[in-house]
Amino acid sequence: MAEGRGRRHPRDGALARVHPPLARRVPLAGHAEGRPARACATPRAARQGLELRHRPRQLEGGSELRDTATRKADALAALEKQHDIWLATADVAGRPHIIAVSAWWDGTDLVVATRGASKTARNLAMNPSAKVARGAPSDAVVIDAQMIDSRAVEDSADLAGGFAAAVGWDPREVGEGWMFFRLRPVRIQAFRGYDEIGGRDVMVRSRWLA
Structure with missing residues (x-):
């Protein structure tokens, strides 16, 4: 059925509008560890958050702290x-x-x-x-x-x-x-x-x- 056209609900027969599926949302890192999260993020944003958490600390000017x-x-x-x-x-x-x-x-x-x-x-x-x-x-x-x-x-x-x-x-x-x-x-x-x-x-x- 084309997007936006109505179809009957199998239970009550009412017409329902077909919408495209919502983007899958995943919890932020804090929520995954059992801490309440303030917001949810898309998979891409979650990956970026993890990258920031594991990125080495940097000195002023952009160089990384040395091991x-x-x-x-x-x-x-x-x-x-x-x-x-x-x-x-x-x-x-x-x-x-x-x-x-x-x-x-x-x-x-x-x-x-x-x-x-x-x-x-x-x-x-x-x-x-x-x-x-x-x-x-x-x-x-x-x-x-x-x-x-x-x-x-x-x-x-x-x-x-x-x-x-x-x-x-x-x-x-x-x-x-x-x-x-x-x-x-x-x-x-x-x-x-x-x-x-x-x-x-x-x-x-x-x-x-x-």
């Missing part, structure tokens, strides 16, 4: 690429001291060079705990480390060669009294702005989390 494995990879790439860092130390009384230093990431430790008579060297001799930072708040890597070894640059030919190849200068050629300090990471954090403060740890107690 731990991605943050680790980015942190390692940054340490291998950028060799200028901030190094903070403290004396036994807890008075802090911070300097900018060149650093070589050898795959396990950070190797830094400074004068043996400097305040940084004296602090590390008394208190081996240190904190390292690189980058800006929009892309930061922060490291808690322990100084595990120190030696004069003249007595460390292999170390000096690796350091010079990485950072572009050799402390053996800039004067006497320079020393290498090997810093072993204990905790590494990687974050891009305040949105990534949560989940910023990629290493805890010297163990990678991914």
